[in-house]
Amino acid sequence: MEVKSYTQLPSLQKVFLASVDSFSEKLEGDFLAPGESYFxxxxxxxxxxxxxxxxxxxxxxxxxxxxxxxxxxxEWEDGKKQYISPKGDSVIFFNLESKSYKDAEGKSVTP
Structure with a gap:
């Protein structure tokens, strides 16, 4: 697996931050977003x-x-992150020091 440390993964909380509180429970639907994306x-x-x-x-x-x-x-709000490769194996980072690797069937493995 190519990801070995927590710091190799981006913060999704920062990348996909959108302030939607004022629209919650009022609007629903598709909108144009920056960079040829949709929301x-x-x-x-x-x-x-x-x-x-x-x-x-x-x-x-x-x-x-x-x-x-x-x-x-x-990425969970508590900072825990999971990376899943195209083959299905994954690594979960509980924090900067603690991690767990799993194969495509979900069995624990040592990298």
Whole structure:
């Protein structure tokens, strides 16, 4: 697996930050977003930000799920991150020092 440390992964909380509080429970639908991307807002405050080869599903107060063309990245609000490779193996970073590797079947492995 190519990801070995927590700091190699971007902060999805910073990349996909959108202030939707004033629109929650009022608007729902698709909107144009920056950089040839689109934005879908649900009335409950969840949103999906997406382009041709990627999407980020944001569940405020819980997690962000990013799917790119060759990997998936999940970041929880408490800072925990999971990287899933195209083969299905993954690494979960509980914090800067603690991590766990799993194969495509979810069995623990040593890198």
């Amino acid at each position: 879908y807002l649900w009335k409950k405050g969840n949103y999906r930000w997406y382009g041709d080869s990627w999407e980020a599903n944001v569940f405020p107060g819980n997690q962000i799920l990013y799917r790119g063309s060759n990997f998936t990245l999940i």
